[in-house]
Amino acid sequence: MLWATLFGLYIIFFPGSLSAHKTTWDDTQIKAAFVYNLTYFIFWDQKDLGDLSQPFHILALGNDDMGDILKKITSHEAVMGHSITVENTPLRPLHEYPIIFVSDNMTSRTRQLQTELHGCHTLLIGENMQFLEQGGMISFICIKKKVKIYYNQRALHAADIHVSAKLYQIAIPLQDAGEFPQ
Amino acid sequence: MRNTIQGLPIYAKVNIIVWGISLGIVVIMCTFFCLELFLSFKTNMLYTTQILGEVISQNTSASLVFNDQETASELLSGLASNKQISYACIRDAQDTIFASYQKNTKNSYRNIQDDITYLRNNGVQKKNVTYLFTSADLTMLQKITLGEKTIGQTYIVVELDNLVADFNKFISLTVILSGILFFLAMLLNAKMLRVILRPINHLVSAIDEITRTKNYGLRVHKTSNDELGKLMDGFNTMLQTIEQWGAQLKQAVAAELTAKKEAQSASRTKSQFLANMSHEIRTPMNGVLGMVQILQKTPLNDRQARCAQLIRVSGQNLLSLINDLLDFSKIEAGKLYLESETFNPYILINDTRDMLAVQAHTKGLALISLMCTDIPSAMQGDPNRIRQILINLMANAIKFTQTGHIIIRVRVDQANGNDVTLYVEVQDTGIGIARHHQSKIFESFVQGDSSTTRNFGGTGLGLAVTKELVHMMKGEIGITSRPNHGSTFWFTIRLQKSSSQEKPPKSCLQAATTLTLPARHPETTRPSAKKKILVVEDNEANQEVLVDVLEFMNCSVTLACDGKKAVYLASQSSFDLILMDCQMPVMDGFEATRHIRDLEDPKHANVPIVAMTALAQENDKKACLDAGMNDYQSKPFSMDKLEHCIKKWTTNMGRDESPNPR
Structure with missing residues (x-):
């Protein structure tokens, strides 16, 4: 319901299309929505999520706006029955976060995060190509004022994260990234 | 539909x-x-x-x-x-x-x-x-x-x-396939029909042929053992049965035909026997009655006259009995036929009355006839049988009446176009008949009571014959009577009005309006001039009777014993009248008549010929007239009748009425 409301607002502000170049809405808001939508296209391991009393934790690093927007978007939503909590600072071990959003200003810490999360099923989402090159898994990159989804298959594989084929239909793999401007 | x-x-x-x-x-x-x-x-x-x-x-x-x-x-x-x-x-x-x-x-x-x-x-x-x-x-x-x-x-x-x-493609395909299937079904149907109908058509053809040719020996060829085969078998069996039945029927029909022929032959034999008996009885009766009448003309004492009278009456009764028996036999055999000829009822009634007048007057009875004038003067019917009815009733009336009178009344009962129904009644003042006997007196061999036979004689056949004759003339007969107060016999007969009408004879009109006694006297009026008469008769007794009677009547008699001699005599001399017997040796009366009629001389050829025969059958009279004879007198004859006949044919009266004018 909330999602529909948000989407309605989105359409009001961006009539006709969700195209980024036509909107005056913040890219952060779009990316926040994308982060939430992305939860539907990842096959989460129930064991990792724990019982239903355990919330689905999302960590938004480096961009408080992102965290705030995400909080708003997901305040009444759930992933596989787990309520969603969004945090801007890590309050628990990193492997307890199924999703960690890494803002542009935190891209340099990607490798560190990866090292810390080695062997854990945490989806790392970034905002630029460097993030992917440093071992990030999915990146929302603005190209021609439109947010595109890129992914690093190797990193996903290494983290043993299974992505829906539907997402692959619209996402662009890292090896093809050279075709697009940074 | x-x-x-x-x-x-x-x-x-x-x-x-x-x-x-x-x-x-x-x-x-x-x-x-x-x-x-x-x-x-x-x-x-x-x-x-x-x-x-x-x-x-x-x-x-x-x-x-x-x-x-x-x-x-x-x-x-x-x-x-x-x-x-x-x-x-x-x-x-x-x-x-x-x-x-x-x-x-x-x-x-x-x-x-x-x-x-x-x-x-x-x-x-x-x-x-x-x-x-x-x-x-x-x-x-x-x-x-x-x-x-x-x-x-x-x-x-x-x-x-x-x-x-x-879908359209499928429909097209379905329609085409359906059409093919329908066509195949029709082909199959035609084939099946041929298989079924061929034997049936054979059967129908066989039936047609059998119907046309009536050949029940034909058989239908069986082609299968199914129901149609059974039908063929059944049909063939039926034909066989019909054929057998046909053969049996043919045999039965042949047997029936044989039986019918035998029956017809027997009937003919019976008829011939009746005719012969009639002839054989009449011939001697002719001699008896003729001789008695001659005897009565000779001088006799009272006892002799009474004996002669008894012989005559007995003979006449016997003759009447024979006539009734013959008529009754003919009625029983369905061989009594009515003739149809024109006659004058006035003359018929009066002649009959006159005929019985002598008998009535002898008993001192008045015999009166009353006839209405609207009765047609020429009618079509059988006058001889009407006369017979009248004579039966009038003779009965005379027989059973001792005193008083007998009145004959005749009137038209119904007239519808040419159909005229006459009502005739004969009223007497005789002994009458009890009511309980009235219904039986028209039955055969029945009289009023047993005493009647004892007192008056008779066989009881007369009224039975009369009743049958009346019925044959589409009429009815009845009686009203009271014992000792007389009887009234009445009958109706349906006749045809003849086209040639004439006024009733004056004498009849007078008779119709006045009570008259018959003018006739019992004495015989003899012809004034001698008439030359040729008698052709083979029976010697009859020859003698006729010769005596005719001579008594002042006639000149020439005798021929067979037809051939008669022809010869007729060709040699002229006769006023020939009295011709019919059954004779050498040449019978019919052939002799034809020869006489073929004579060249008209004077000889046109001589009146009257048959004098004991043949009493209806066709005998016709045969006589057909042979060329002018009249017919049955034997035994009465002198009155013979005299009347001679008078009739030796004057112009008879020649004018001759059925065979030359």
């Missing part, structure tokens, strides 16, 4: 039935298959489209939520491989078009929003799908979900052109 169908031959009926059933089955099957196929096509199309919509919805959910119109459009463009899909689009949660596909861009006639609205309002809803078949296409809305959320809808339009084309 039902009569028309019933009148058709079997092959037409079977054809109509088989054609009707086959056609009905073909039409029903075609309709069923086409409908089934149409529904199947629709179901398949719906199912396929639903799957397609599901796939698109599933695959475009990511594009929709991640706002990737290109990918969504790319996905929709894959629909181009399905030629039936004319349009498809992805609509987002706000019901705006996110991506679309159109097979033919030129064909942008649709107002998609209106179509979707119409589909939502009128379509069939099932879970995530809403669809609607129209005459032209199938439209479907498929929800796009993300988790449990609906994030958009896939709208697909599938054209039914191919479906209709396929």
